Amino acid sequence: MTTRADEQPATTAAAPRRGRAAGMSHLLRDVAAIAGVGLLLALVWQAIVWVGGYQPFFLPGPLVVLQRWQTAIVAGTLTPHLLTTLTEILLGLAVGISSALVIGFLLARSVSAERLLSPWIVAAQATPILALAPLIVIWFGSGLLSKVLICALICFFPMTVATTVGLRSVDPRLLEMGRSVRATRRQLLTTIELPAALPQVMGGLKVSVTLAVVGAIVAEWVGGERGLGVLINLARGSLFDTPLLFATLLTIALVGVVLYLVVVLLERRLLGARASG
C-alpha cells in the first residue's frame, strides 16, 4: 500500500491536490481489481458446488448465499446484529488504542516502566483470548462492557508495541536539532516524536482493527444476545441455516475490510506527502 503512495513523490509534493486525486483513482482501481478477483473466486466456488453436487446446508453456492444475504437484510435479521458488533468493535478500538498509546508512550519513555510492565503485557498477550474471554464474561457480565474489554484487550498489544517502537525509532539527531532551536519537551513530542512514530503507529492500527473484529466475534460466542457472532451460532445451531451462516461470515469479513480501508485512507492522508526513507 505504501509503495503506491511513494510512486509519485514529486506529484504529491508539488501539487498535493492532484496527488490526492491520483490517490483516489488508485483506490478506485484497487477496488475494481478486488471486485474482479472476488468474482473469479465466486465462479470457482459455484463450479465446486455444481461439480460436487453439494446440498446448500453443506456448501451453499454464492448465488444462494447472496440471496440469503439479501433476504436477511430486507427482513431486518442482519442489521441489528451488525450494529451491535460494530458498536463493540468501535468502542473496543477506542479503549484499546487510547490505552495502548498511553502505555506505549510510557514504555518508550522510561526503561524502568518497560522492565516493570512489559512481562505482564506479554503474559496477557500470550494467554489465548479464547481462554480469557469466559473469565471476562464472568467478571463483567455478558453485556456490552465485556465485549468492549475483550476487543480492547486483543488490540492492545500490537498497538502498544507499535507505539513504543515508533517512538523509540526517532532519530536522536533530529531531537538534538529540535533542542538547538529551543523546542520545549512538549514541542519535541508533538513536532518530532509523534510524526516520526506515525508510520509504525499506523501499522499497529491496521493490525488492531482486524484483530478487533476477531475479538468482537469471540466475545459474542462466549456469551451474548446479539451480534454477528451470536448470529453465526444461531444459524449453525438452532436454525440450521448454512446460507445465513455464510452471509454472516461475509458480513464479518466485509466489516474487517472496510475498517482496514478506513485506516489505509487515514494513513494516506497523514503520510501521503511523506517521502520514503
Place this chain on the structure above:
Amino acid sequence: MGTTLDDITITGLSHAFSVAGAPLPVLEGIDLVMPAGRVSAVVGPSGSGKSTLLRIVAGLLPADEGRVAIGGRRVVGPDPRVGLVFQEPRLLPWRDALDNVAYPLELAGVGREERRDRAAAFLELVGLTGFGSALPGQLSGGMAQRVGLARALVQEPRVLLLDEPFGALDALTRDHLDAEILRLWDRLGATIVIVTHSIPEAVFLADRVVVLSARPGRVVADIPVELPRPRSWATLDEAASTRSARAIRDALERRGGPLPGPSDARLPVTGSAA
C-alpha cells in the same frame, strides 16, 4: 558589523564523557575568545572534540568545567542568539523545505503567515527560491544543507555555529557554499565559528584558525589569516593563503596528529555524499 556584544568567551573549559564507566577526556583547558563579527575556524584531528566544543557553545551540552559566555552572558542552554548548522542537514523529512526553515519560528509562536514570509526570504537568501514545497527527500545533499543553513539563519542569530557543514559534499559544491557563507556573513555580520577538516576551507573563510590537538583537545595554535576581504576563490591570494595553510598544517603535525595530505584535504569524503 559586530560589536563586542556578540563575542564568545570560553574560559577554562574541560569536558569528559563517560564511556563504559571510565571517563574519556575530550576537551581540556580551552581558553578562547571568538571576536564579535569575525569568522573563526576550528580545525583538529577527528575525535579531538570539535563537535563537542560547538555543542557546549550552543548550550546543548553542559560542560564539566569552565564557562562559555556570549556577549558576557553565560550560556546555560540553547540560546536564541545562536544558530547552529550540523554536519548533516537534520531536516524533518515530513515537512517541506519552507516549513523546515519556518520550524524555529513556529516553535517560538510566530504566526503562520509571518513565519512563511520570513522563511521564504531566507530560502531565497540561500538560493532556493521555488523549492519551498520540496520535501527533504527530493533535495540534493547541497540543497538540503542550504535548507539547514536557512533554518539556522531564520531567527537572525548574532552567532552562527557551523559544524563541518559541507563536509559530506563534493569539493565544487563545498567551494560554492563557502563563498555563499562569506556573502551571507557580509550581509548579516554575525559572529561565525566554523569547524572543518579542510585547511583550504578554513583559510578561505576565517580571520583566524584555532588548531586543536588530538584527544583530549587543547588549543595548540591560533593562527591569524591575513587575507583581504571580500574574498573569492578566483581572487584568492595564493601565496598568502598557502602561507597560512602551511602554518596550520605545521601546527597540526607537530601537536595535533595526522591529517589528510594537501590534495586530499579538498576531496569529498568517499561515499558520504548522499
